[in-house]
Amino acid sequence: MKTDNITNGEVLIKTIGLHKSFGSNHVLKGIDEEILKGEKVVIIGPSGSGKSTFLRSLNLLEEPSAGEIWFDGECITDRKCNVDRVRTKMGMVFQHFNLFPHLTIRRNITLAPVKLGLMDEEAANANADRLLIRVGLLEKAESYPGQLSGGQKQRIAIVRSLAMNPKVMLFDEPTSALDPEMVGEVLDVMKELANEGMTMVVVTHEMGFAREVGTRILFMDEGIILEQNTPKEFFANPRQKRTIEFLSKVL
Amino acid sequence: MDFLKDIFKDIIDKLNTALIVEGRWKMLLGGLGNTLVIAFFALIIGVILGIIVAVIKVAASMNKKSKILAVLDFLSNIYINLIRGTPVVVQLMIMYYVILVSTTNSVLVAIISFGLNSGAYVAEIMRAGIQAVDKGQTEAGRSLGLSSLVTMKEIVLPQAIKNILPALANEFITLLKETSIAGYVAISDLTKAGDRIRYSTYDPFTALLIVAGIYLVLVLGLARLFSMLERRLRRSENR
Ligand SMILES: Nc1ncnc2c1ncn2[C@@H]1O[C@H](COP(=O)(O)OP(=O)(O)OP(=O)(O)O)[C@@H](O)[C@H]1O
Ligand SMILES: [Mg+2]
Numbered sequence: 001m002k003t004d005n006i007t008n009g010e011v012l013i014k015t016i017g018l019h020k021s022f023g024s025n026h027v028l029k030g031i032d033e034e035i036l037k038g039e040k041v042v043i044i045g046p047s048g049s050g051k052s053t054f055l056r057s058l059n060l061l062e063e064p065s066a067g068e069i070w071f072d073g074e075c076i077t078d079r080k081c082n083v084d085r086v087r088t089k090m091g092m093v094f095q096h097f098n099l100f101p102h103l104t105i106r107r108n109i110t111l112a113p114v115k116l117g118l119m120d121e122e123a124a125n126a127n128a129d130r131l132l133i134r135v136g137l138l139e140k141a142e143s144y145p146g147q148l149s150g151g152q153k154q155r156i157a158i159v160r161s162l163a164m165n166p167k168v169m170l171f172d173e174p175t176s177a178l179d180p181e182m183v184g185e186v187l188d189v190m191k192e193l194a195n196e197g198m199t200m201v202v203v204t205h206e207m208g209f210a211r212e213v214g215t216r217i218l219f220m221d222e223g224i225i226l227e228q229n230t231p232k233e234f235f236a237n238p239r240q241k242r243t244i245e246f247l248s249k250v251l
Numbered sequence: 252m253d254f255l256k257d258i259f260k261d262i263i264d265k266l267n268t269a270l271i272v273e274g275r276w277k278m279l280l281g282g283l284g285n286t287l288v289i290a291f292f293a294l295i296i297g298v299i300l301g302i303i304v305a306v307i308k309v310a311a312s313m314n315k316k317s318k319i320l321a322v323l324d325f326l327s328n329i330y331i332n333l334i335r336g337t338p339v340v341v342q343l344m345i346m347y348y349v350i351l352v353s354t355t356n357s358v359l360v361a362i363i364s365f366g367l368n369s370g371a372y373v374a375e376i377m378r379a380g381i382q383a384v385d386k387g388q389t390e391a392g393r394s395l396g397l398s399s400l401v402t403m404k405e406i407v408l409p410q411a412i413k414n415i416l417p418a419l420a421n422e423f424i425t426l427l428k429e430t431s432i433a434g435y436v437a438i439s440d441l442t443k444a445g446d447r448i449r450y451s452t453y454d455p456f457t458a459l460l461i462v463a464g465i466y467l468v469l470v471l472g473l474a475r476l477f478s479m480l481e482r483r484l485r486r487s488e489n490r
Binding site for chain 2: 059061084085086087088090092094096098099100101102111115116160161
């Protein structure tokens, strides 16, 4: 079931020799990676290993210091590339939700599609309703983010990204800021999304999710992808010493 | 009872001398007019200048590669430091006796001087208000494909306003009160008019009390206006 919806090995994202430094802090040390359409790539690794930086480089929230990133057949690190247009096709979900507190839930979802001229107000509203029904939060449409629980906020944040019809969804520890009893509802939405064939790149500490939903695990350590494998292989037979060390701590 | 009557009569007498005799109220009114004109136009200059400088500083901090922005940012810093690092009286006198010495319209000199002064403070208030908005808000906007301009306008500024407004109200009130030094450059503002009445009536208490009372009413009115504005803002969002 898991690998069924990987569409015949078509590359969606490709990084070539990706480096990133913050001042003298060399965080990403040359990452060459391909992510295929329909894959659910889960990135794990110790704190400070560069997981967030790698993920945020993919939609250029962090500007790479060197190397190339290709998305959907286009070199998006090229000077001439319109980054704003590319980002509309890459959804991103943050650890701290980052909903817009001054806008209603409905407006949070419709702001970007309307402002970018992708939909008129009416179509955007209808689309928002459809998505809200899907995550069971339609009755919150006119509420403000401050009135929602953490789990509800994160489901709305996912929906806000989905309203753009992205080709890939990037998740940076989407459940790390949640109370334990709310983790499940967010993971459920993500699983559903995975089942529908969405290409996903997920940084997470939820090993259960990685095992169940992931099609491939990347283990990052000190700015490189030290080891990768299918979840089954990865958890059963980790090869690197650092991987084994890490897994012994988190499992 | 007679005692109270005497006091009452005394007060009426003093007010009469300070305000009515020789048409002194006209002097006060003229002074008040100058004070309001200076404060109002200085405010407008201050706000416009403040917005421009704040935009430069915020843009420069978001876009570290632009050389033009770096130069503008540098100039903005010099401006802000010069203004905040020197007393406003000195600035006013430099403007009057040195930079604009050829200008005969001293009210205009005061407007420009107070406007330049206020601009530096308004700029810092706005910059701080904008940068106090969580960086995640900008990241969320940009990751949805919104341009930095639209993100600023639709997401950051509406939230920054709430940080900015109370400090801005303070700045306006300070500005209004600071115009009371306009007498240093031969302007008959409210304070100066009070001075003149004080000299000619030999009754400093009444003259100063009247002047203080007028400032107080102006400031309280301004504060009231702003708290109404804030309340309306709060009601329209973030329930
Ligand atoms: N904006 C930034 N400015 C300077 N240094 C940064 C910035 N973002 C990240 N870093 C540094 O880059 C390194 C990697 O950070 P990153 O957030 O990518 O790690 P991570 O693997 O996501 O860790 P965690 O599991 O704690 O989230 C850290 O040393 C961090 O201090
Ligand atoms: Mg991280």
